Amino acid sequence: MPFKKPSILPGFWPALSYTILYLSLIVLIPLSAVFLKSLTTSWSHLWKVVSSPEVVASYRLSFGASLVAGMISVVIGFLVAWVLVRYQFPGKALADALVDLPFALPTAVAGIALTSLYTENGWLGRYLAPLGIKVAFTPLGVIVALTFIGLPFVVRSVQPVLADADAELEEAASSLGANRWQVFRLVIFPLVRPALLTGFALAFARALGEYGSVIFIAGNMPMKTEITPLLIVTKLEQYDYAGATAIAAVMLTASFLMLLGINALERRTRKFMVTG
Amino acid sequence: MKFTPKWTGAALALLAGSVMFAAGPVKLLNVSYDPTRELYQDINAAFAKQWKSKTGVDVEISQSHGGSGKQARSVIDGLPADVVTLGLAYDIDSIAEHAHLLPANWQTRLPKNSTPYTSTIVFLVRHGNPKHIKDWDDLVRPGVSVIAPNPKSSGGARWAYLAAWGYSLRKNNGDDGKARDFVTRLYRNVPVLDSGARGSTTTFAQRGIGDVLLDWENEAFLALNELGKDRVEVVTPSISILAEPPVAVVDRVAAKHGTTQVAQAYLEFLYTPEGQEIGARHFYRPRSTEVAARYAGRFAQVQLFTVDAVFGGWQKAQKRHFDDGGVFDQIYAPK
Numbered sequence: 001m002p003f004k005k006p007s008i009l010p011g012f013w014p015a016l017s018y019t020i021l022y023l024s025l026i027v028l029i030p031l032s033a034v035f036l037k038s039l040t041t042s043w044s045h046l047w048k049v050v051s052s053p054e055v056v057a058s059y060r061l062s063f064g065a066s067l068v069a070g071m072i073s074v075v076i077g078f079l080v081a082w083v084l085v086r087y088q089f090p091g092k093a094l095a096d097a098l099v100d101l102p103f104a105l106p107t108a109v110a111g112i113a114l115t116s117l118y119t120e121n122g123w124l125g126r127y128l129a130p131l132g133i134k135v136a137f138t139p140l141g142v143i144v145a146l147t148f149i150g151l152p153f154v155v156r157s158v159q160p161v162l163a164d165a166d167a168e169l170e171e172a173a174s175s176l177g178a179n180r181w182q183v184f185r186l187v188i189f190p191l192v193r194p195a196l197l198t199g200f201a202l203a204f205a206r207a208l209g210e211y212g213s214v215i216f217i218a219g220n221m222p223m224k225t226e227i228t229p230l231l232i233v234t235k236l237e238q239y240d241y242a243g244a245t246a247i248a249a250v251m252l253t254a255s256f257l258m259l260l261g262i263n264a265l266e267r268r269t270r271k272f273m274v275t276g
Numbered sequence: 277m278k279f280t281p282k283w284t285g286a287a288l289a290l291l292a293g294s295v296m297f298a299a300g301p302v303k304l305l306n307v308s309y310d311p312t313r314e315l316y317q318d319i320n321a322a323f324a325k326q327w328k329s330k331t332g333v334d335v336e337i338s339q340s341h342g343g344s345g346k347q348a349r350s351v352i353d354g355l356p357a358d359v360v361t362l363g364l365a366y367d368i369d370s371i372a373e374h375a376h377l378l379p380a381n382w383q384t385r386l387p388k389n390s391t392p393y394t395s396t397i398v399f400l401v402r403h404g405n406p407k408h409i410k411d412w413d414d415l416v417r418p419g420v421s422v423i424a425p426n427p428k429s430s431g432g433a434r435w436a437y438l439a440a441w442g443y444s445l446r447k448n449n450g451d452d453g454k455a456r457d458f459v460t461r462l463y464r465n466v467p468v469l470d471s472g473a474r475g476s477t478t479t480f481a482q483r484g485i486g487d488v489l490l491d492w493e494n495e496a497f498l499a500l501n502e503l504g505k506d507r508v509e510v511v512t513p514s515i516s517i518l519a520e521p522p523v524a525v526v527d528r529v530a531a532k533h534g535t536t537q538v539a540q541a542y543l544e545f546l547y548t549p550e551g552q553e554i555g556a557r558h559f560y561r562p563r564s565t566e567v568a569a570r571y572a573g574r575f576a577q578v579q580l581f582t583v584d585a586v587f588g589g590w591q592k593a594q595k596r597h598f599d600d601g602g603v604f605d606q607i608y609a610p611k
Contacts, residue, residue, distance in 0.1 A: 052600070053610060116483055137468050216475075219468040220426060222608035233471070237345040237429040238599070239352070239370055 031252060038245035049243040050250050054222055055231055061139055062228040063254070066207035069146030073203040074196055076147075077154025084155070085162040099155045102148055107212030114145055115217045137219030142227065145213040150203030157199035158192050165191050194270045201262040208255050301334035302538055307357035309344035309431060309521070310474050311495045315558040316361070322554060323545045327538065335538055343472040344431035351377070351526065358530045358539045361523040363431030365389070366590040368524050377528045391520035392546035393560035396580060397432075397439040399511040400480065400489040400496045407487045411513045412443045415488060416461040423486035424466055425476045427598055432473035436490040437604065438593060439517035442586045446515055460607045481508070492519065493575075494559035512576035517583070 038046060049055065084096055102110065118125045118135035125135060135141045165188070173183045211229040218225040228251055235244035308316060320337040327335045340347065340355065344363030351357045352375040362368055365383055372380050383390045401409050407420055415422050425433040437459065444458035445451070468485065470476040473495060480489035481503055488511075491499070496510045523543050530536040545551045552567040561575055562568045568575075587593040597603045 049600075054605065054608070112478075119483055119485055121484055215471065220471065221469060222605070223610060230471070234426070234429050236349060237343070237471075239349065239374060240600070243600075 034245050034248050034252065038242055038249050041242035046242065046246045049235070049240075049246050054226065055228070055247060057223045058226045058228040058231050059250070059254075061142065061225065062208060062251075065139060065142040065146055065227075066204050069143050069150050069207050070200045070204035072143070072147045073150040073154045074200050077151050077199055077203075078158055078192070078196060080151070081155045081158040081162055085159060086167075099152050102152050107149065107210065108216065110148060111145060111213035111216030114141070114148065114213065118144065118217065136217050137221070137225065139225060141217040141219070142214055142225060145217050146207040146210060149210055149213060150207050153202035153206060154196065154199030157195045157202065161192050161195040190269075194266050197262060197266040197269065201259055201266070204262075205255060205259060208251065301336040302535060303533070304335060304337045304358045304535055304539060304542060305340065305356060306337055306359050306361055306542075307340045307347050307351055307355060308361040309347055309363040310341055310472060311432075311492055311498065312361060312521075313339065313341050314498075315494075315555065315560065318554045318558070319546065319551060322550060323542055326545065326550075327541065333538075335542075337542070343429065345429060351375070356529050356533070357526050358533060358535045359523065359525050359543060361521070363521050364434060364590060365520065365522050366434075366594050367431065368522060369590065371526070377526045378524055379527070382524045383522060385525075386523065386543060387547060388563050389520055390522040390524055391563070392523060392543070392551065393521070393555040393562055395493045395519045395521065395560055396512075396516045396578060397436045397490060397519065398493045398496050398516065398576075399513065400491050400499055401509050401511050402487065403505075403507050403509060405509055405511065409488050409511055412440060412458075412462075412515070415440070415490075416458060416465060418465075420465055420488065421467055421486040422462060422465045422488055422490065423468065423470075423476050423480045424463075424490040425473055426469040426471055427604055429471045430473055430476075432492050432495070433476075433490075434593075434598060435492070435517055435519045437597065438583060438587060439490075439513075441597075442517055442581050443513070443515045445586060446581070456603065459603075463604075463607050493561070497559040512578050515579045515581070518580035520582070 080099065084092065084099075115122075115136050117123050118128070118141060120126065120129045120134070120136070122136070128135060133140075135144055169187055169191075170183050173187045174180075178186065209229065211227075211233070214227050215230060218227060218230075220226055220230060228247060232244045232247050232251075235241075235247065306316060306320075316337075316339050320339070324335050324337065327333065340350070340357070342350075344367050347355075348360070348362060348367035348370050351360060351371050360368055360371065368378075368382060369380075372378050372382060386392075399409055399415075401407070407417075408414065409420065414420060424436050427433040427437045440462050441455050441459050444455035448454040468479055470479055473492060476489060477491065477495060477499055479485050481499055489496070489499075493510075493512075500508055500510055523546065525536065525539045525543060527536070530539045546555070547563070549564060549567060552562040552564040553570075556562045556567055556571040556574065559574070562571065583590055583593055587596075595602070
């Protein structure tokens with residue numbers, strides 16, 4: 001493959017230079033500073049920090065809860081997008097605007113609100129407690145908070161794709177004898193799959209880095225409900241800059257690999273759609 | 277341009293000139309911890325008035341507040357604090373150790389361990405004290421839910437942790453194993469560890485979680501005033517820790533700003549009868565015996581022990597209890 005495919009649009013080199021310059025200034029340089037800072041101490045110390053049981057437990061919680069929250073966001077986000085695109089109902093504009101609210105709200109506010117709702121004497125928590133379901137101060141609470149902040153990413157990725165998809169495609173499918181489930185599985189889902197993946201990747205990435213809202217609802221018990229970003233902050237409080245950045249580097253690398261994987265998957269489904 | 281002596285001399289002269297002829301008031305930045313916001317508002321107004329009448333110079337003092345450790349870190353990272361007034365000596369030690377902005381012996385430079393006022397750890401309980409919490413032993417009873425911040429990230433929480441440890445040592449003739457057991461049982465009763473003192477106060481007061489909050493005495497009284505006597509009560513245990521939140525001039529920063537003299541005077545003002553009086557009004561225990569006598573009714577009698585006497589100083593206490601892998605971590609380590 002040649003480095004540059006011919007294009008009728010002028011301005012490839014200036015555009016590419018700006019892209020690289022801005023990516024470097026805004027993303028690459030700060031992130032490499034993380035890795036450099038973590039190298040100010042010995043490897044054995046770094047390894048001890050990033051592999052200590054407390055930190056490993058936090059990876060499990062952070063990655064696990066983010067994955068689960070991302071998946072919940074995909075299901076619910078798709079439903080919300082579907083309703084917003086395909087139906088007309090009074091108050092639709094309002095509902096549409098509500099979707100973005102988690103973007104705008106300071107996450108600490110969201111965290112405090114969710115915690116108040118879900119503690120054992122909160123509005124919702126008091127009905128869940130008799131059923132034996134505890135949300136606040138458990139990993140479940142972490143998932144709730146992460147779903148809250150992840151939802152808009154999925155809705156906003158899927159919505160335009162759904163809006164572009166002609167309803168005639170579905171009508172054609174059913175006129176050819178497909179039942180509703182087949183229409184969804186064979187027509188609608190392949191159309192929105194790349195968008196769902198993008199939404200999932202965004203929601204997942206956002207959830208991994210989320211701090212403000214989770215801190216309040218998690219309870220922050222060592223080994224049980226400490227998220228990785230909290231441990232980074234705790235290390236900083238102890239002036240262990242190298243340790244903090246080492247954990248950050250582990251998180252960064254893992255997130256980068258996962259995002260790379262999701263993007264590759266997305267590209268493949270997109271290609272499959274065009275050619276197949 | 278090379279830094280030849282001639283150029284350096286010219287630059288210095290320019291610098292000196294700009295300091296001497298600087299128009300407007302002298303500026304000071306006081307970097308402090310969370311609960312002192314209201315205290316230093318009053319102190320600053322009083323000191324500015326006194327300094328003006330004494331020297332004819334206006335002084336303008338800015339305040340910065342946050343968790344004690346976080347504030348120390350900001351100073352290490354370059355927040356230009358002329359003075360620091362933090363929650364515990366260990367944090368100022370860290371500034372000396374990591375950034376060398378002041379000498380390691382800073383704590384000997386002002387009277388009383390550089391601590392113009394003290395505080396202690398008390399209990400805040402719900403109105404009517406439904407769980408009958410009177411002293412430390414009541415905190416480890418099954419079914420009592422205790423709210424305290426994480427000692428690894430909160431200065432106040434470290435005082436609370438050490439207060440509990442010291443109480444148990446006193447009660448059991450210095451038996452270290454029993455103290456460890458006591459503190460472990462205490463933290464087993466803590467359902468949520470907030471990262472700072474203000475966070476814990478919110479958990480307890482606003483969200484209604486827990487039966488008792490371990491808190492700075494001055495914060496507890498502040499919460500009492502804000503929430504009202506019909507919602508919470510302050511319980512002072514029989515024994516507690518003498519919490520010494522120290523103050524220091526940050527030498528290198530003050531020298532650069534040319535504020536060494538006024539910064540020094542500012543901290544000394546805290547020790548004057550007027551400064552002590554303001555402290556007492558904000559529920560900090562005064563060092564001056566006369567002011568203390570005047571405010572005797574405000575502070576409950578309690579036996580106080582110091583970190584130095586029981587734990588051999590902050591450096592030792594920090595290392596053994598709060599560093600990674602220390603006793604506090606072991607409480608939560610998987611069996």
